[in-house]
Amino acid sequence: MLSTDIQEQFLAKLGAYRDLSLKTLIDFIPDREPKKYLYDLVTLYPKRGGKGFRPGLCLAACNIFGGTTAEAMNSAIALELFHNAFLVHDDIEDESDDRRGSPTMHAAHGVPIAINVGDAMNVLSIRPLMHNIFTLGPSLTWQVFSEIEHMVLESVEGQAMELGWRQDNLCDLKEDDYLRMILKKTCWYTCIHPLRIGAIIGSGGAMDPDVFNRFGYYLGAAFQIQDDLLNLVGDQDKYGKEICGDVLEGKRTLMLIYLLNTCNQKEKQKLETYLAKKRSLRMPDETEWVMKMMKKYDCIAYGRKNAQNLAGAALKEFYTVFGHMPESEDKQFIESMILYMINRDY
Amino acid sequence: MLSTDIQEQFLAKLGAYRDLSLKTLIDFIPDREPKKYLYDLVTLYPKRGGKGFRPGLCLAACNIFGGTTAEAMNSAIALELFHNAFLVHDDIEDESDDRRGSPTMHAAHGVPIAINVGDAMNVLSIRPLMHNIFTLGPSLTWQVFSEIEHMVLESVEGQAMELGWRQDNLCDLKEDDYLRMILKKTCWYTCIHPLRIGAIIGSGGAMDPDVFNRFGYYLGAAFQIQDDLLNLVGDQDKYGKEICGDVLEGKRTLMLIYLLNTCNQKEKQKLETYLAKKRSLRMPDETEWVMKMMKKYDCIAYGRKNAQNLAGAALKEFYTVFGHMPESEDKQFIESMILYMINRDY
Numbered sequence: 001m002l003s004t005d006i007q008e009q010f011l012a013k014l015g016a017y018r019d020l021s022l023k024t025l026i027d028f029i030p031d032r033e034p035k036k037y038l039y040d041l042v043t044l045y046p047k048r049g050g051k052g053f054r055p056g057l058c059l060a061a062c063n064i065f066g067g068t069t070a071e072a073m074n075s076a077i078a079l080e081l082f083h084n085a086f087l088v089h090d091d092i093e094d095e096s097d098d099r100r101g102s103p104t105m106h107a108a109h110g111v112p113i114a115i116n117v118g119d120a121m122n123v124l125s126i127r128p129l130m131h132n133i134f135t136l137g138p139s140l141t142w143q144v145f146s147e148i149e150h151m152v153l154e155s156v157e158g159q160a161m162e163l164g165w166r167q168d169n170l171c172d173l174k175e176d177d178y179l180r181m182i183l184k185k186t187c188w189y190t191c192i193h194p195l196r197i198g199a200i201i202g203s204g205g206a207m208d209p210d211v212f213n214r215f216g217y218y219l220g221a222a223f224q225i226q227d228d229l230l231n232l233v234g235d236q237d238k239y240g241k242e243i244c245g246d247v248l249e250g251k252r253t254l255m256l257i258y259l260l261n262t263c264n265q266k267e268k269q270k271l272e273t274y275l276a277k278k279r280s281l282r283m284p285d286e287t288e289w290v291m292k293m294m295k296k297y298d299c300i301a302y303g304r305k306n307a308q309n310l311a312g313a314a315l316k317e318f319y320t321v322f323g324h325m326p327e328s329e330d331k332q333f334i335e336s337m338i339l340y341m342i343n344r345d346y
Numbered sequence: 347m348l349s350t351d352i353q354e355q356f357l358a359k360l361g362a363y364r365d366l367s368l369k370t371l372i373d374f375i376p377d378r379e380p381k382k383y384l385y386d387l388v389t390l391y392p393k394r395g396g397k398g399f400r401p402g403l404c405l406a407a408c409n410i411f412g413g414t415t416a417e418a419m420n421s422a423i424a425l426e427l428f429h430n431a432f433l434v435h436d437d438i439e440d441e442s443d444d445r446r447g448s449p450t451m452h453a454a455h456g457v458p459i460a461i462n463v464g465d466a467m468n469v470l471s472i473r474p475l476m477h478n479i480f481t482l483g484p485s486l487t488w489q490v491f492s493e494i495e496h497m498v499l500e501s502v503e504g505q506a507m508e509l510g511w512r513q514d515n516l517c518d519l520k521e522d523d524y525l526r527m528i529l530k531k532t533c534w535y536t537c538i539h540p541l542r543i544g545a546i547i548g549s550g551g552a553m554d555p556d557v558f559n560r561f562g563y564y565l566g567a568a569f570q571i572q573d574d575l576l577n578l579v580g581d582q583d584k585y586g587k588e589i590c591g592d593v594l595e596g597k598r599t600l601m602l603i604y605l606l607n608t609c610n611q612k613e614k615q616k617l618e619t620y621l622a623k624k625r626s627l628r629m630p631d632e633t634e635w636v637m638k639m640m641k642k643y644d645c646i647a648y649g650r651k652n653a654q655n656l657a658g659a660a661l662k663e664f665y666t667v668f669g670h671m672p673e674s675e676d677k678q679f680i681e682s683m684i685l686y687m688i689n690r691d692y
Binding site: 030032033034036037038089092093094109110111112113115116117118119120122123124126127130133138142145146149152153156157159160161163164166167 | 376378379380382383384435438439440455456457458459461462463464465466468469470472473476479484488491492495498499502503505506507509510512513
């Protein structure tokens, strides 16, 4: 656990970066029509107050490696817009009901409008990246663009893997499959690219961004497993999504994969039958049974242990990558984020 | 009607440009995993053989204004990829069953996978635009990028208008509303930007691309109305989509708007009730009744007349924009496209 002081400093900085980037993001939304079916909706998720990990990591990395918050701001809000666009489509794909404590975009406005709002958020995230030309010049602007292109490609590939597993009801996945999937679906866009982009801008293109890949992978994987744990045992009011939603969705979490590989044959068959059903046909008592199995086989403890190990690996990598940099609030911020990722309750 | 010779020349050129850009597009798809859930699917729609209007217009404009086919090819395939991505999401939003004679992406692979495939196609369309840097240099690459950004923004705005009208069951729309919507949803990305981008590249950035806006608008509007007409009275085998699908979807076509504004009060109320229902609750005999009303009020003839007027306006604009350019196959190609747009049967 972080000491209370350090945790408070961390949360204050995370909040400050988040608020600043949210304000800039909102200013970037063009004053155009149609409002009701589009522009009023593109800021719906951002305004609900995400945690702001991605802009936070990007802005802190920029500051650590010699740049300013202002220099990385356009890229930070592009990351945040892309993230929120991804959530809008992800919520449809997962048939999720709630996001950040309120109905998902498609639950509130229908699937057609929601798909289009996500598409609009994706194209709107291009605009701030194009504005980089005025502050960063053509070479860095181009480099950041290439980072984003790779980031989005990895994300859709990871998403395709996860959706495909569910569609084909794959039940023989291994831990390695899971880790490869979240590297693609989560780590690149949540940690690796925000750090890479921040450092590229901060160092004026002098840094080799590959040094962040390993750290960002460990950090992102710890984050994702914690997210999946909260979905199983979190406090719905704090977490903002329906608890056990992942089980209902048949999502291949590390805990579910562990359960499938650990339970006996009869239980596995029952689990496979549950997972083969359409979401709407999965009965509450069946979902409860899955939760009971998770308890029986200590899946939560297994997930926690894995998240802790990954956080430990991230800490070790942190010292390798950031150790030689002078102490600063931003360096402390990134270090604190490691433990926060696995101790947060929302 | 075009003379048989000219029409054959036109179709041959359209086919040649389409085949060349399809081949280049397919070569651009990275050899990456996952194949089954993603990369095998991103070329599904392109391989079904669209007409290739967008790459055709872009390549022809580039050639007319001093460039080569090769110089505009990256941009042409970006346009085609974006168009196909748009179709994948549009088909989900419209709950369409068929596209180019086969099941739509979501009908064949489920909504979650289809949304993600569309997202992937959007990001894949960025790659060829980035490759422009090697052939066109930074300034033109940047200009083409800005064109694409505007194009996608207009498209999602037009889509939002149309989806919103349906969602709120608006029944008091005017012809002007329709034309404004298709300017955004269709004309920018089907005609105006392909021409602008082709001419920007062909002229090495020397041309003012705004000269194409009016021509592209007339051409795109004639195209869209003809498309909506084919949906009402076309030959399903040739057209490749379910006939009357637009009526079933409650799509606000020019013909439907005209009907709503022309029929008597009692009929209008019945029509409003039909349009207020969910698609799955609209009965075949009700849809037949709508078609009977369209016949009673000569809506098809009204649509044809409008498409012809727009094609006439496009022809006049064609002489203004292209008249001073030397005669060439490509100039003839664009001129022929005007009449083809309103005479095609698929």
